[in-house]
Amino acid sequence: MSDPQKPTLLIIDGHSLAFRAFFALVQTGNFITDEGQHTEAVYGFLSMMLRLLKDEEPTHLGVAFDLSRKSFRTDEYAEYKEGRGETPPEFSGQVGLLQDALTAMNVTWITKEDYEADDILATLAAQGAQQGFRVLVVSGDRDSFQLIDDDVTVLYPSAMGVTELKRYDAQAVFDKYKVWPHQYPELAALVGEKADNLPGIDKVGPVTAAKWIAQWGTVDEILAHADEIKGVAGNNLREQRDRAERNRRLNALVRDLDLPYGPVDLARRPIDEVAVREVLGALQMRTMLDRVLKLGQTDAAATSGAIARSAAPEVRTLAADEVAAWIAAQDAPLGLAVSVEVEGGEFAGVGLSSLTASAHVPVTALDGLRDWLADVSAPKVFFGAKRQLEDAEHAGLTIRGAVHDTRVMGGILSPTRVPATLGDQVLGALEESMPVSDPNQLVPEVPALGPATEAWYVARVADAVNATLATEVNANARRVYDEIELPLIPVLAGMELDGVAIDRGVLAGQREVLEKGAETYRTAAFAAIGHEVNLGSPKQLQTVLFDELKLPPTRKTKTGYSTDADSLADLLESIEEENEGSIFLQSLLRHRDATKLKQMIETLEKSIGSDGRIHTTYDQVGAATGRMSSNDPNLQNIPVRSEEGRRIRSAFIAGEGFESLLTADYSQIEMRIMAHLSGDAGLIEAFREGEDLHRYVGSHVFGVAPGDVTPAMRNKVKAMSYGLAYGLGPFGLAKQLRITQAEARQLMTDYFERFGRVRDYLRDVVQQAKSDGYTETIFGRRRPFPDLNSPNRVLRDNAERAALNSPIQGSAADIMKIAMLGVAADMAQARLGSRMLLQVHDELIFEVAPGERKQLEEIVTRRMSTAATLDVPLTVQVGIGPDWDAAAH
DNA sequence: GGTGTCACGTA
DNA sequence: CGTACGTGACACCT
Numbered sequence A: 001m002s003d004p005q006k007p008t009l010l011i012i013d014g015h016s017l018a019f020r021a022f023f024a025l026v027q028t029g030n031f032i033t034d035e036g037q038h039t040e041a042v043y044g045f046l047s048m049m050l051r052l053l054k055d056e057e058p059t060h061l062g063v064a065f066d067l068s069r070k071s072f073r074t075d076e077y078a079e080y081k082e083g084r085g086e087t088p089p090e091f092s093g094q095v096g097l098l099q100d101a102l103t104a105m106n107v108t109w110i111t112k113e114d115y116e117a118d119d120i121l122a123t124l125a126a127q128g129a130q131q132g133f134r135v136l137v138v139s140g141d142r143d144s145f146q147l148i149d150d151d152v153t154v155l156y157p158s159a160m161g162v163t164e165l166k167r168y169d170a171q172a173v174f175d176k177y178k179v180w181p182h183q184y185p186e187l188a189a190l191v192g193e194k195a196d197n198l199p200g201i202d203k204v205g206p207v208t209a210a211k212w213i214a215q216w217g218t219v220d221e222i223l224a225h226a227d228e229i230k231g232v233a234g235n236n237l238r239e240q241r242d243r244a245e246r247n248r249r250l251n252a253l254v255r256d257l258d259l260p261y262g263p264v265d266l267a268r269r270p271i272d273e274v275a276v277r278e279v280l281g282a283l284q285m286r287t288m289l290d291r292v293l294k295l296g297q298t299d300a301a302a303t304s305g306a307i308a309r310s311a312a313p314e315v316r317t318l319a320a321d322e323v324a325a326w327i328a329a330q331d332a333p334l335g336l337a338v339s340v341e342v343e344g345g346e347f348a349g350v351g352l353s354s355l356t357a358s359a360h361v362p363v364t365a366l367d368g369l370r371d372w373l374a375d376v377s378a379p380k381v382f383f384g385a386k387r388q389l390e391d392a393e394h395a396g397l398t399i400r401g402a403v404h405d406t407r408v409m410g411g412i413l414s415p416t417r418v419p420a421t422l423g424d425q426v427l428g429a430l431e432e433s434m435p436v437s438d439p440n441q442l443v444p445e446v447p448a449l450g451p452a453t454e455a456w457y458v459a460r461v462a463d464a465v466n467a468t469l470a471t472e473v474n475a476n477a478r479r480v481y482d483e484i485e486l487p488l489i490p491v492l493a494g495m496e497l498d499g500v501a502i503d504r505g506v507l508a509g510q511r512e513v514l515e516k517g518a519e520t521y522r523t524a525a526f527a528a529i530g531h532e533v534n535l536g537s538p539k540q541l542q543t544v545l546f547d548e549l550k551l552p553p554t555r556k557t558k559t560g561y562s563t564d565a566d567s568l569a570d571l572l573e574s575i576e577e578e579n580e581g582s583i584f585l586q587s588l589l590r591h592r593d594a595t596k597l598k599q600m601i602e603t604l605e606k607s608i609g610s611d612g613r614i615h616t617t618y619d620q621v622g623a624a625t626g627r628m629s630s631n632d633p634n635l636q637n638i639p640v641r642s643e644e645g646r647r648i649r650s651a652f653i654a655g656e657g658f659e660s661l662l663t664a665d666y667s668q669i670e671m672r673i674m675a676h677l678s679g680d681a682g683l684i685e686a687f688r689e690g691e692d693l694h695r696y697v698g699s700h701v702f703g704v705a706p707g708d709v710t711p712a713m714r715n716k717v718k719a720m721s722y723g724l725a726y727g728l729g730p731f732g733l734a735k736q737l738r739i740t741q742a743e744a745r746q747l748m749t750d751y752f753e754r755f756g757r758v759r760d761y762l763r764d765v766v767q768q769a770k771s772d773g774y775t776e777t778i779f780g781r782r783r784p785f786p787d788l789n790s791p792n793r794v795l796r797d798n799a800e801r802a803a804l805n806s807p808i809q810g811s812a813a814d815i816m817k818i819a820m821l822g823v824a825a826d827m828a829q830a831r832l833g834s835r836m837l838l839q840v841h842d843e844l845i846f847e848v849a850p851g852e853r854k855q856l857e858e859i860v861t862r863r864m865s866t867a868a869t870l871d872v873p874l875t876v877q878v879g880i881g882p883d884w885d886a887a888a889h
Numbered sequence B: 001g002g003t004g005t006c007a008c009g010t011a
Numbered sequence C: 001c002g003t004a005c006g007t008g009a010c011a012c013c014t
Helices: A014-028 A040-056 A072-076 A094-104 A117-130 A142-147 A170-177 A181-191 A206-216 A219-224 A231-239 A241-251 A273-282 A286-302 A304-311 A320-329 A363-368 A370-374 A385-394 A406-413 A422-430 A451-469 A472-498 A504-529 A538-548 A565-574 A580-606 A643-649 A669-678 A681-689 A693-702 A711-724 A730-737 A741-754 A756-772 A793-829 A853-865
Strands: A008-013 A060-064 A108-110 A134-138 A152-157 A165-168 A315-317 A336-343 A346-353 A358-362 A380-382 A402-405 A500-502 A617-619 A629-631 A660-666 A774-776 A782-784 A835-839 A843-848 A876-881
Touching: A008 A014, A008 A040, A008 A117, A014 A040, A014 A094, A014 A117, A040 A094, A040 A134, A040 A286, A060 A117, A072 A241, A094 A108, A094 A273, A117 A134, A117 A142, A117 A152, A142 A152, A142 A181, A165 A170, A170 A181, A181 A206, A181 A219, A181 A241, A206 A219, A219 A241, A231 A241, A273 A286, A273 A422, A315 A451, A320 A363, A320 A370, A336 A385, A336 A451, A346 A363, A346 A385, A346 A451, A358 A363, A358 A451, A363 A370, A380 A385, A380 A451, A385 A402, A385 A472, A402 A406, A402 A472, A406 A422, A406 A451, A406 A472, A422 A451, A451 A472, A472 A617, A472 A793, A472 A835, A500 A843, A504 A580, A504 A643, A565 A580, A580 A643, A660 A793, A660 A853, A669 A681, A669 A711, A669 A756, A669 A793, A681 A693, A681 A756, A693 A711, A693 A741, A711 A730, A711 A741, A730 A741, A741 A756, A756 A774, A756 A793, A774 A793, A793 A835, A793 A843, A793 A853, A843 A853, A853 A876
Parallel strands: A008 A060, A008 A134, A060 A108, A134 A152, A315 A358, A336 A380, A380 A402
Antiparallel strands: A152 A165, A336 A346, A346 A358, A617 A629, A660 A843, A660 A876, A774 A782, A835 A843
């Protein structure tokens, strides 16, 4: 179709395409970020551009933008392009964002004072054609048709959206308008252009105009022969000749602008991956980000990727008897980077690397590595050490001396953006992209990195991140990392390897009970409304509730009205007497409960290992506050509140060879931390008294003797106390306690009357965070809060609540991690056979070896209660039983 | 097949 | 309009 020898110049009218994209997509209602920023124009434009890059494979690329509505055309004719209405507020700002995205993609964009984007396109097209380019002009303005010739093609968006572009060459223009491209402006001048607010000659349409042009060629010539034209059209032409002349002047595009870039300057360049991630990430365009990055990868494979590859040191494959000497010869101040290779579940070797040398130790040579791996004084550096320690352990190898984990390091330095993969961290810390092979491809474009080269990337990342961590501003982070996170890694690895024993029979029995229950509720729900419906589909439920049953609308969600348990409870209350509606609602709620629990059981059953135990995975830096998270499966959300739920809990048992489970949890640790941090004398006193906290607080808030605090009073105070640490306001408090906002307000006032320092503290935390940009736990763990100074109210309020909660939740997490280290150390010291198995934020679960109960309880209680020295005691509650539920206290 | 939304379990 | 998480079903996208 096109001359493959010719370079292709693709130039796009940014403004008009962005505008069309906006209108095509705005009605979908998608394309809004959480912060309320519309992104239709950015998305639509980039979509179109990526498609063009793929289809047309241009070698050169540029985008032109209007600078403002003002141009030399408006100077001549003030009404030019008038009447277009105000720019929708949702559109404004998107052009700037689009330009940011283009900059990040290294796509040149051009503006020119007093001229329109089309003039820039005209100039570039003229230069490009002259310099031997095949030129593709993408414009939503028909005036661009005048640019078409053998070398220049116009792609014009069809009525619907921007993804469909119609290709106009000379023949296509002639077929449609019966004039050749260079004559198109003559035709447009006579007919007029409504979009530009340029009226043409009355009663002259394209057919008449084309006829005249065929005869005389140009507007000037036609006007010169105006006397020869008969009829109304002729009359109008004579009377309105100035219109035609003016239109012709205005619609002539300028082809000789002085521009900062010529066609050759627009050669395509690789994208700036970091910047692209930043810009598109902020716009919450995940899919688009992937598409753009993919584009970048194709580029990288051709250019920079090859460079990065060649810089990696040659990989030496070691035989068993060469390993020790090779390691001894390496200079690696931080430790040697290690990458354990597992393929298809099988241990497949180990990669080793310093900054300058890499080696691969295949399984056959592992005997030469065994001692070094187990040597605690031989420093090793990992990305994700815990997993690798476990993989090695499965293969009968013990790894000690993990002195760095770059992922955890990254998580401490930047707790809101923990790198998920080594590639992510390479990108973030080294600002280069690590080649990754796509395992789904039969013949990968990028060959898989061997473990040795992976280790080389780890070594370099470690070097970079360690340098950051070593700076004075990060002294606190360094301490948290060195003293808490690093030593915790082998402790967690041990817990994950041990897993927790499960009684399959208990799970299966409960699953069957729930299955029957779900079926009963399902049938009852269908009977109530007279037809079947997918009870698991919020969308279908909305139809039933609000259309069929005509129930009053509930809280709004992004896609409709909420059907969550709270909303359904409200609906239930709005129904006066028992009817189909209330029966449906009740059945639905019960069905939800049953299916939720049933599903949970099924997930647990699937994750039981061949050893009859469940091995969760903890993410040590999984939460921005410093808490851990648990996944595959999540054992930190096992039900406890309902009777049915607790039966699931009772399936967690002591394994064979152990006498029982022991649970130990911190009592009201967050409230205690709040008392400590705020220094509130009343609250500190409450904890030192050691009596029922909520009763004590209630007696002070309501001014009655502790013995006279009613359950209702205690409840209110309890909700208030807990809510405080989450930034609960009168609205939320009222909603939770089902009281009026005025009452909630009063309760808060009374509360702070007695415990005013708490309020002061919470206020100060936010204030401090605002000026510092971060919060800090008692142990110096920091969490950044960039949104605290955002002009966006919602964003700012959310950040304020998270900020006031962060030191509290985070300090509690620190204390628990420190306690775990102490417990693990003492258990090892005492050579106990008992094992620490699970952590659920403020609770630890142990498997008790025969005869060790007392000793274990002593270690656990002591280590937990002394993990930190606060102005209030850290009280620990211990329970023992055959299963997790029974071990509760 | 991948992704976002909703709902819901825990501390 | 209460913090911190992970998971699964559904609905919609490509």
